[in-house]
Amino acid sequence: MSDLFTGLLDQENYDQGYTIRLQKKRERKLLRAIRKNDIAKVNALADGRREITQLLIQYHVQSPSNPGPDLDDDELLIAAGQGCVEILKMLIEYRKKLGYKGTAWPSHQGDEPIHRAATWAAWNVFRLTAGAAVLLASGADVNALTTTGDTPILMAAGADNEAAIKELLKSSPDLHQKGLFGETVLLVATSSCSLKTVRMLVAAGADIHCRTKWKASVLHLAAEAGKIKTFKWILDNSNLTIDDLDCHNWTPLHFAACKNQVAMANLVESLIQHGADVMALADSRILHFGGWLSQASRTNMYWTSKGNTTPSDMIFPLHCAASSGGIKRAKALLSAGADIHTRTAPGGKTALHLAARNSLRNMVRFLVQGGLNHRLTDTEGHTMVHCLSLAGEYEPISVKDFLVAENLYGP
Numbered sequence: 001m002s003d004l005f006t007g008l009l010d011q012e013n014y015d016q017g018y019t020i021r022l023q024k025k026r027e028r029k030l031l032r033a034i035r036k037n038d039i040a041k042v043n044a045l046a047d048g049r050r051e052i053t054q055l056l057i058q059y060h061v062q063s064p065s066n067p068g069p070d071l072d073d074d075e076l077l078i079a080a081g082q083g084c085v086e087i088l089k090m091l092i093e094y095r096k097k098l099g100y101k102g103t104a105w106p107s108h109q110g111d112e113p114i115h116r117a118a119t120w121a122a123w124n125v126f127r128l129t130a131g132a133a134v135l136l137a138s139g140a141d142v143n144a145l146t147t148t149g150d151t152p153i154l155m156a157a158g159a160d161n162e163a164a165i166k167e168l169l170k171s172s173p174d175l176h177q178k179g180l181f182g183e184t185v186l187l188v189a190t191s192s193c194s195l196k197t198v199r200m201l202v203a204a205g206a207d208i209h210c211r212t213k214w215k216a217s218v219l220h221l222a223a224e225a226g227k228i229k230t231f232k233w234i235l236d237n238s239n240l241t242i243d244d245l246d247c248h249n250w251t252p253l254h255f256a257a258c259k260n261q262v263a264m265a266n267l268v269e270s271l272i273q274h275g276a277d278v279m280a281l282a283d284s285r286i287l288h289f290g291g292w293l294s295q296a297s298r299t300n301m302y303w304t305s306k307g308n309t310t311p312s313d314m315i316f317p318l319h320c321a322a323s324s325g326g327i328k329r330a331k332a333l334l335s336a337g338a339d340i341h342t343r344t345a346p347g348g349k350t351a352l353h354l355a356a357r358n359s360l361r362n363m364v365r366f367l368v369q370g371g372l373n374h375r376l377t378d379t380e381g382h383t384m385v386h387c388l389s390l391a392g393e394y395e396p397i398s399v400k401d402f403l404v405a406e407n408l409y410g411p
Contacts, residue, residue, distance in 0.1 A: 142168060142171040142172070142173045143173055143174045143177065145177070148179060148180040149177070149178060149179050149180055150179050150180075151173060151174060151177045151185070152164075152168055152173070153165060153168040153169070153173045153175070153185050154177065154179055154183075154184070154185045154188055156168060157185045157186075157188040157189040157192055157193055157197070157201075158188050158192055159192075160192045160193050160194075160197075162193065162194070162196070162197050162200075165185075165189075165193075165197060165200070165201070166200070169200070169204050173185075175201065175204060175205055175206040175207075176206075176207060176210070178213075181212050181213055181214070182211070182212040182213030182214070183212050184206065184207065184210045185201060185206060186198065186201050186202065186206035186207065186208065186210060186218060187210060187211075187212060187216075187218055187221055189201055190218040190221045190222050190225070190227065190230060190234070191221040191222065191224060191225035191227070192225070194230075195227070195229050195230045195233055198218075198230055198233070198234075199233070202237070208234065208237065208238045208240075209238060209239065209240065211246075212246075214246055214247050214248070215245070215246045215247040216246040216247075216250075217240055217244050217246070218234050218238075218240070219231060219234055219235065219238075219240050219242075219244050219252045220244065220246055220250070220251075220252050220255055222234060222252070223252035223253070223255045223256045223267060223271065224252075224255040224256070224258075224259060226256070226259065226263040226264050226267050228263065228266065228267050228270055231252070231267070231270070231271075232270070232274075235274065242271065242274050242275050242276050243275075243276060243277050243280060248282055248283040248285075248286060249280075249281065249282040249283055250282045250283070251276065251277065251280045251282070251317075252271060252276070253268065253271050253272075253276040253277070253278070253280065253317045254280070254282050254315075254317050254320050255320075256268050256271055256329070257317040257318070257320035257321040257324075257326065257329050257333065258320040258321070258323070258324050258326075259324070259326075260324055260325070260326065264326065264329060265326070265328035265329050265332060268321075268328075268329045268332045268333065269332045272332060272333075272336045278316070278317055278318070278333050278336045278337055278338040279316055279317075279337075279338065279339070279342075280316065280317065281314045281315070281316065282314065282315055282316075283312050283313075283314065283315075284312060284313035284314065284315040284319070284344055284347075285312050285313075313344035313345060313346065313347040313349065314344060314345045315344050316338065316339075316342050317333055317338065318330060318333050318334070318338045318339075318340070318342060318351055319342070319344060319349075319351055319354050321333060321351075322351035322352070322354045322355045322360070322363055322367065323354045323355065323357075323358060323360075324358075324360075325355070325358070325360040325362065325363045326363075327362060327363060327366050330351075330363070330366065330367075334370065340367065340370050340371060340372050341372065343378075344378075346379060347378055347379055347380075348377075348378040348379040349378045350367075350372060350376055350378075350384070351363075351367055351372065352364060352367050352368070352372050352374060352376070352384040353378055353382070353384055353387050355367060355384075356384045356385075356387035356388035356391060357387040357388075357390075357391055358391060359388065359391035361388075361402055364384065364388065364406075365406060368406065368408065374408050385399070385403065385408070388402075388403075
């Protein structure tokens with residue numbers, strides 16, 4: 001008898017395993033059809049094809065119960081991202097039968113279909129705006145929040161999606177909602193979108209004087225992104241000043257001096273022409289991290305510096321340019337009166353120390369040719385050569401060969 005029960009149990013386990021494999025296969029089939037905007041296959045919903053209809057009803061059009069690496073999204077999320085209105089409407093009709101109220105089975109990011117419609121498929125404006133309109137008309141919340149506090153319009157701004165922003169503005173979204181780093185839609189748009197979009201948001205009621213949790217203003221973000229026209233327009237249409245300070249006393253000029261885009265040299269010159277202080281002091285700790293290569297003013301720079309125990313130095317814009325290798329930016333600062341001999345305080349590092357620490361040999365050459373003494377030591381007794389030796393351990397040309405070639409080697 002025990003053998004009989006064992007056999008039945010084995011058969012039951014086999015049947016369950018087969019059922020799970022079959023379900024996963026069906027789930028993948030549906031997801032592929034939606035991702036490819038395959039109307040013919042998804043039309044099987046209306047035709048009553050058993051495997052798809054059963055799947056939708058059984059799982060309430062929710063995420064697979066045990067998703068694979070690329071199967072972690074609700075079908076409605078994917079359809080919204082693809083922007084195919086026909087498929088989207090079909091899925092919504094099924095969701096309505098199940099009490100759909102605008103909310104999908106949450107993804108790991110907590111975003112909903114309206115978020116996807118606001119950020120995905122930007123290459124097809126018609127599909128995108130139509131998809132967003134369908135979702136809003138079906139009860140989607142224009143102010144729905146992800147787990148990081150992002151609204152659809154905030155995400156649309158991050159994706160530089162002007163069409164989605166226009167569509168969402170028709171539903172009067174909250175323009176003051178802040179994301180993970182305290183950024184509003186206008187702050188995000190300032191660094192990611194065109195001046196046209198920025199002006200559209202301000203006209204719709206966005207606060208031009210808003211700040212991130214790190215007290216960065218729209219001027220800081222415009223400068224960081226190299227948006228010269230946007231920067232000038234904000235300066236002319238707000239109460240913000242050219243030397244506006246964030247929580248680290250960084251001015252827009254510090255951000256512009258740090259960044260490596262081609263346009264930054266022109267922006268630095270433009271800021272100087274508008275009266276930016278080339279000798280403004282700021283906290284140096286965030287320079288110890290590579291976060292400034294991306295969205296420093298609202299995310300990485302401050303996020304990584306939050307737990308930084310490195311002693312704080314005070315730095316000048318020239319130190320920012322030297323740390324990032326911006327020779328043209330350094331030239332503009334020096335031409336405007338920046339002192340090449342300035343040191344960080346209390347660390348006593350010159351621009352040469354900072355350039356050498358990052359193995360920026362062209363900047364080292366430029367500063368030495370500009371008259372900066374390579375034998376100067378910081379408060380710890382380190383010269384530029386010490387910093388260059390540590391940073392250049394894996395360089396193809398040895399530090400010694402570089403120093404010899406530049407006539408910097410020897411007593």
